[in-house]
Amino acid sequence: xxxxxxxxxxxxxxxxxxxxxxxxxxxxxxxxxxxxxxxxxxxxxxxxxxxxxxxxxxxxxxxxxxxxxxxxxxxxxxxxxxxxxxxxxxxxxxxxxxxxxxxxxxxxxxxxxxxxxxxxxxxxxxxxxxxxxxxxxxxxxxxxxxxxxxxxxxxxxxxxxxxxxxxxxxxxxxxxxxxxxxxxxxxxxxxxxxxxxxxxxxxxxxxxxxxxxxxxxxxxxxxxxxxxxxxxxxxxxxxxxxxxxxxxxxxxxxxxxxxxxx
Amino acid sequence: xxxxxxxxxxxxxxxxxxxxxxxxxxxxxxxxxxxxxxxxxxxxxxxxxxxxxxxxxxxxxxxxxxxxxxxxxxxxxxxxxxxxxxxxxxxxxxxxxxxxxxxxxxxxxxxxxxxxxxxxxxxxxxxxxxxxxxxxxxxxxxxxxxxxxxxxxxxxxxxxxxxxxxxxxxxxxxxxxxxxxxxxxxxxxxxxxxxxxxxxxxxxxxxxxxxxxxxxxxxxxxxxxxxxxxxxxxxxxxxxxxxxxxx
Numbered sequence: 001x002x003x004x005x006x007x008x009x010x011x012x013x014x015x016x017x018x019x020x021x022x023x024x025x026x027x028x029x030x031x032x033x034x035x036x037x038x039x040x041x042x043x044x045x046x047x048x049x050x051x052x053x054x055x056x057x058x059x060x061x062x063x064x065x066x067x068x069x070x071x072x073x074x075x076x077x078x079x080x081x082x083x084x085x086x087x088x089x090x091x092x093x094x095x096x097x098x099x100x101x102x103x104x105x106x107x108x109x110x111x112x113x114x115x116x117x118x119x120x121x122x123x124x125x126x127x128x129x130x131x132x133x134x135x136x137x138x139x140x141x142x143x144x145x146x147x148x149x150x151x152x153x154x155x156x157x158x159x160x161x162x163x164x165x166x167x168x169x170x171x172x173x174x175x176x177x178x179x180x181x182x183x184x185x186x187x188x189x190x191x192x193x194x195x196x197x198x199x200x201x202x203x204x205x206x207x208x209x210x211x212x213x214x215x216x217x218x219x220x221x222x223x224x225x226x227x228x229x230x231x232x233x234x235x236x237x238x239x240x241x242x243x244x245x246x247x248x249x250x251x252x253x254x255x256x257x258x259x260x261x262x
Numbered sequence: 263x264x265x266x267x268x269x270x271x272x273x274x275x276x277x278x279x280x281x282x283x284x285x286x287x288x289x290x291x292x293x294x295x296x297x298x299x300x301x302x303x304x305x306x307x308x309x310x311x312x313x314x315x316x317x318x319x320x321x322x323x324x325x326x327x328x329x330x331x332x333x334x335x336x337x338x339x340x341x342x343x344x345x346x347x348x349x350x351x352x353x354x355x356x357x358x359x360x361x362x363x364x365x366x367x368x369x370x371x372x373x374x375x376x377x378x379x380x381x382x383x384x385x386x387x388x389x390x391x392x393x394x395x396x397x398x399x400x401x402x403x404x405x406x407x408x409x410x411x412x413x414x415x416x417x418x419x420x421x422x423x424x425x426x427x428x429x430x431x432x433x434x435x436x437x438x439x440x441x442x443x444x445x446x447x448x449x450x451x452x453x454x455x456x457x458x459x460x461x462x463x464x465x466x467x468x469x470x471x472x473x474x475x476x477x478x479x480x481x482x483x484x485x486x487x488x489x490x491x492x493x494x495x496x497x498x499x500x501x502x503x504x505x506x507x508x509x
Contacts, residue, residue, distance in 0.1 A: 012384075019381030027369055098365050101358055102382050103341030173287040256344045260278060 003248045006255070009105040016104075020112045021119060043124035044131065047072050051135070054192060066136030066223065067194070073222035074191045074215050076124045077149070081157045081211070082182045083117035084110075088161025089168050089178050096262045106258065107251045110161040118154050140225035149217035149228070149236075156214060156240040162247030169258045189215055196224075210239035267354025267433040267464050269316040269339060274348035276309040276334055276489075308334040310489045312348070318464040323480035323497065325473065325504050330486040332469040336360070336436050339467060354465065357383060357432035361439055363423045368412035372403065372422055375411055379426050393429045401425035401455070424455040428462065435459065437468035453478070473501055 010017075029035050051068040091109035098104060168174045189211040190198060196219075198206060206212050213235045217228045228236075281303045309331045316322055324332045337343045338350060340358040357364075364379035373394055380390035398404045401421040403414075411419060420440065427435065440456075453475065460466050460479060470476050476483060476497065483500035485493040493500050 015384055015386050016381045019378050019387060022387075023367070023370060023374065023378055026374065030369070098382070100337070100342060101340075101360055101365050104382075171288040171291065173289055177288065259342060 003245075003252050006105060006107055006248060006252050010107055010111065013105065013108060016108070017112065017115065020108075021115060024112070024116045025119070039120065039123040040127045040130070043076065043120075044127040047075070047128070047131075050075065068135040069132070069137055070194045070219055070223040071192065072128050072132075072135070073218045074194075076121055076128065077153055077218045078186065078189065078191045078211075078215060079124075080117045080121035081153060081160075081214075082186070083120065084114040084157035084161045085164050085182065086178065087113035087117065088157075089164030089175060091161070092165040092169050092258065093172065093262065099259055099262060106165075106255050107162060107248070110165040110247075110251075111158060114154065114158045114161050117157065118150070121150070137222070138225055140221075142221045142225050142227045145217065145221045145227055148233070149214070149221060152217070152236045152240040153214050155244040156210070156236075159240070159243030159245065159247030162251050163243075166250050166254050166258060169254075169261050185209075185211065190219070191215060194223075195219060210235075210243070213239065265353055266318050268318065268351075269314065269353070269434065269465065269467075270349075270351040271312050271314040271338075272349045274309060274312045274314075274338065274345045274350055275307065276331075276338060276343060277346045278306045278308050278334075279303050280306050307489050309338070309345075309486075312489075312491055314484065314491065314494075316465055316467065320482050321460060321466040321480045322468070323476035323483045324467065324469045324486060325471075325476060325483060325501070326486035326492075327508075329488075331489040332486055333438055334489075335486065336438050336467065336469055339434075340436055352434065354433035355383075355431070356434045356436065357427050357430055358436045359423060359427050359438070359440055360436070363419060364426055366411055366419065366423065369410055371408045371410055372398065372414070373407050375422070376426050379423075380430060383430055385430060390429075397422070397425045397429050400428065421455055424459055428455075428459045432463050434465040434467070435463045437466065437470075439470060440468075473505065477501060 025036075025039075029038050032038055034041065047068075051071055054071060055067060088110035091113050092099070092106060095109045099106070099109075164174070164178060168178075188206070188209055190206065195203065195206070195212065195216055213232050216232055217236060220226050220228045220232070312335070324335060326332050334343065336358070338345055339352060340356060341352065342358075364375075365382050366375045366379065370378065373391075376394055376397055377387045377390045381387065394407070398407050401418070401424070403418050403422060406414060406418060411422075414422070423440075457479075466479070468476070468479060480497055483493075483495065483497045483504075484491055485500050485504050493503055
């Protein structure tokens with residue numbers, strides 16, 4: 001199956017994508033009394049704990065801007081990325097029942113998980129908006145770049161989630177490896193330590209990591225209030241599109257094969 | 263969909279590749295690569311040279327022993343498995359009603375499942391919501407409309423899937439062992455629900471071990487034997503021949 005057909009098939013299933021999103025949102029908060037409110041409260045509480053914990057470790061002199069704001073700006077998109085990859089990676093294996101009942105485009109399942117992770121990111125961003133003023137956020141025009149950062153990260157996440165999903169069908173224990181790898185990747189990406197605090201010698205190596213650039217955009221526009229530089233944007237876009245293409249290619253290659261390996 | 267619904271299979275074959283390790287893992291692959299071996303597999307022909315034409319008005323029963331290729335054939339018709347060889351044309355709106363229901367999820371309520379089932383068949387939520395009253399009335403489970411499916415009895419869940427399938431107006435209905443198990447009273451009710459559905463659907467293809475329901479419902483029976491069509495004709499001829507071969 002060609003990539004273009006595959007994208008066309010996905011676009012034709014908009015009704016289903018909407019239904020999946022609505023189902024996933026309902027299920028997540030169904031049994032809680034606060035219900036939907038948790039999608040705002042949860043990130044808020046998590047961020048408070050993290051900010052409190054790490055404020056003791058890093059003094060405010062490290063890097064620029066506010067540490068809490070930096071942490072919020074970078075950790076939330078990072079979680080959207082890892083959430084997509086972890087849930088997306090399992091999506092085809094877990095979707096066995098659906099895939100053996102309906103002729104669905106396979107890309108739909110990692111896409112569902114990636115979309116959901118980014119919907120959660122959207123709620124977390126709203127939560128952040130509620131408290132941003134208290135932790136040193138000053139609105140600036142740079143914020144207009146935020147949608148660009150989100151889009152690039154989304155495309156990157158979708159590509160990676162798709163690759164992980166296909167690999168997991170053929171190698172079921174890849175899931176465990178994935179968890180460890182994501183954890184290691186977390187420490188290699190300036191999510192906790194701001195990239196502005198990295199010495200030049202370290203930064204040169206850190207820049208080899210695609211996530212460095214993708215996450216940097218969020219630190220720039222939310223925490224530092226500056227527009228991302230052209231180099232960051234270009235590298236991010238190149239990484240996002242390459243990863244997306246790789247994901248689409250892998251799924252297209254195994255589109256008709258993997259249903260036999262479920 | 264203006265053209266009349268129809269199914270045409272020409273010399274269709276389907277071969278499964280069975281690997282020795284059912285749950286493939288990195289560890290196993292690594293170990294086998296270190297030993298210098300390839301993944302062990304053998305090819306299993308599930309269907310071979312199947313020719314079949316089904317036109318509007320036909321209710322076709324597929325019979326055969328376990329492993330004869332019945333479910334494979336149905337999944338082929340549903341578009342889930344691509345054929346390994348030959349050509350397949352399916353014209354019309356296909357609704358697959360398999361053992362798994364309509365892709366129902368236990369955590370979702372009856373109504374949510376109804377809406378999701380519609381979405382899986384590309385029917386907008388608003389349309390399904392408008393039809394929900396009719397579905398729950400028809401299935402006689404109105405009280406459980408907002409109860410998660412996991413609290414449904416098997417009979418209730420089956421009635422919900424029949425009623426849902428009724429409302430989406432299939433042109434081609436694929437049924438796989440939907441009568442397996444269940445007590446007599448449940449089966450009677452289910453059959454009643456189903457007959458209505460079958461009357462409304464131009465093409466029905468059903469797989470069942472229950473020859474009685476095959477005889478009741480179908481007007482043509484295909485007997486599959488080791489992946490090949492052994493006999494194809496009216497139920498009155500094929501079923502006795504199949505029974506004789508099984509005895």
